[in-house]
Amino acid sequence: MFHSRVLPADAVPVFGLRAPPRAPFSLVVDLGGDLFSRRWWRGLGTLLALTGAVAALAPGLEPLAGGRTAEFDEPAAEQWDSVGIGALDGGAKTGLPMAETAAVKPLAEAPVRTSVALFATLGPGDTIGRLLARNGAGGADAAQVEALVHSAGRTLTPGTAVSFTLGLPLAGGARPVERVSLRAGLDLKLELAAGADGLTMTRVAIPVDRRPLRIRGRVGSGLYWSLRAAGANPAAAAQYLQALATQIEVGSEVGSEDRFTLVLESARAATGEQVTGPLLYAGLDRAVGSPLQLLRWRTGGQAQWLDAGNASDPRPRVSSGITWPVQAPITSTFGMRLHPILRFLRPHKGIDFGAHWGQPIVAAADGQVERAGWAGGYGQQVRIAHGGSLETSYSHMSRMVVAPGSAVRQGQLIGYVGTTGLSTGPHLHFETLRNGVAVNPMGVRFVHVAAVDPGQAAAIRARVRALLGA
Missing domain, CATH: 2.70.70.10 (Glucose Permease (Domain IIA))
Structure with a gap:
């Protein structure tokens, strides 16, 4: 008869029973599990050994030894600067002075330029006479030039450009004035030249086109910036908004698809310079609502905006808005x-x-x-x-x-x-x-309605047509 019994868990297997396989040896140990077992301590020791080896082989934290940049003496530094590779703080100057040799012979006297051509602009509070004098012109010639320019009846503004030529120096070192050219206005150029009878002045008239300047565009996402993008300066854009505000609420009654028209005073010289003046006409073609045709017109001694395009009343009506408190965008x-x-x-x-x-x-x-x-x-x-x-x-x-x-x-x-x-x-x-x-x-x-002579209605509408045909 055969008997069987169950072996305890810690009994050593005999009679040919096979032990469970052991895990293969590995240096990689998960230190997060099986805490404080023999395998865990072995993994911790391996980690500490590797860390110590890295620390032993790592370079030190002290600064690396390096050489000092060689300092050039003055001749060497000048040589490097001359070829454009000198120090940046010295500006890397180019060009070397040439030392004289035995072949150089000294001159008995230095040559003097027979004439000097200069260009300058008038500063605030400056005069043409002072400008010439401080640039080497003789006092008598400078005073004569100022008197001739004053006789032209024009006031020179700061920034006026002046080109002039001075002649051979006189005994005192000052040079006589040979030629002066300046712009005394958009439509006038003054040219002064020295002759046998002294300085004479010639007035050169410049044709000026004074047709008003018209600017058009679409309102888009913002009326003010659309005005500026179309070419209106900050003052003209502010005047346009102020004109519209006499009739509508600009913030809510102007749509993105509306189209604006500005007409400004303008003067354009044949030489290309242009000066713009105040706003003359402010128009707005609205997608929703009646269009606006606002004309600047003097009534009762005051300039006011007239709604010249009101269809319900043929007489232009006046509505004055607030004045912008400061001239700024x-x-x-x-x-x-x-x-x-x-x-x-x-x-x-x-x-x-x-x-x-x-x-x-x-x-x-x-x-x-x-x-x-x-x-x-x-x-x-x-x-x-x-x-x-x-x-x-x-x-x-x-x-x-x-x-x-x-x-x-x-x-x-x-x-x-x-x-x-x-x-x-x-x-x-x-x-x-x-x-x-x-x-x-x-x-x-x-909102108020000023008395406007109904007889002026035709003249007002004719003015609008003239401005829009500019």
Whole structure:
């Protein structure tokens, strides 16, 4: 009879029973498992041995030894500079002076240039006589040139370019004036030349095309920047927005598909120079709404904008808007924006003009000063009441020149641009308020109808046709 029994787990197998296979030897040991076993300690020892070997073979942390750049003496440094590979702090000057040899013979006297041709521009407060004198001209000739230019009846402005030629030096070292040429205006050039009877002046008339300049374009994503992209300068763009604001709310009643037309005074010389003047006509062809044809016309001794294209009333009607308080481009409009200092979205309750420090600020319309002083984050602020629950405010000023309670007229100086209060730089923050609530200044206008002689309607429309045919 056979008997069987179960061997204990730790019994050594006999009678030909095979032991379980052992894991193959490996230096790679997972130290995250089987903690503190013989295999784990062996893996830790291997890691420490490898780390010690790397540390023993690694280079030291001390600075590497290096040579010192050789310093050239002065002749060698000059030689390197002459070929353009000298030190940058010396500018790597090129060109070597040539030393004289025994073949060089000294001159008894140095040659003098028989004439000197120069070009200069007038500075602020400068005169043509002082310009010539400080460039070597004789005092008598400089005074004569100034007298002749003055007789032309033109005032030379700073920046006027003057080209002139001076002759052989006289006994005192000063040179006589041989020729002077300058531009005394867009339509006049003055040429002075020395002759047997002294200096004489010739007036050279320059043809000037004075046809108005017309600019057209599509409103697109932003009216102001579309005006600038079409070629309107900042002053003309500001005048155009001000003209539109007498009839519509620019911020909400101008669409991206609307097309604008500006006509400016312009003078273009035959030599290519061009000078533009004030805005004469502001037109807007609207996709939604009637078109605008605004003409600058003098009525009652004042220049105002007439709606010459109103179809319901053949007589031109007048509506005056607010005057922009400073001559500068608009840098931030009315509405939500990321505050440049606080760095979070908040309503921008007015418009910002990117003016320079110290530029004059004028009242946008007739009214009475309500406040003139410090207003927290607004800095130095002037607030003016205009009647009908309408107010305007002017903030971040550097200086104020009006007092509370004083009456001001449209265009009157009230202060100067600054950066007081919560401001990142010089600018004017301009607000309009109706019943104490901020509204878009682009859409504010004082609606009234001025008396315009109906007999002038034909002349006004003829003027519009002439400007649009420019």
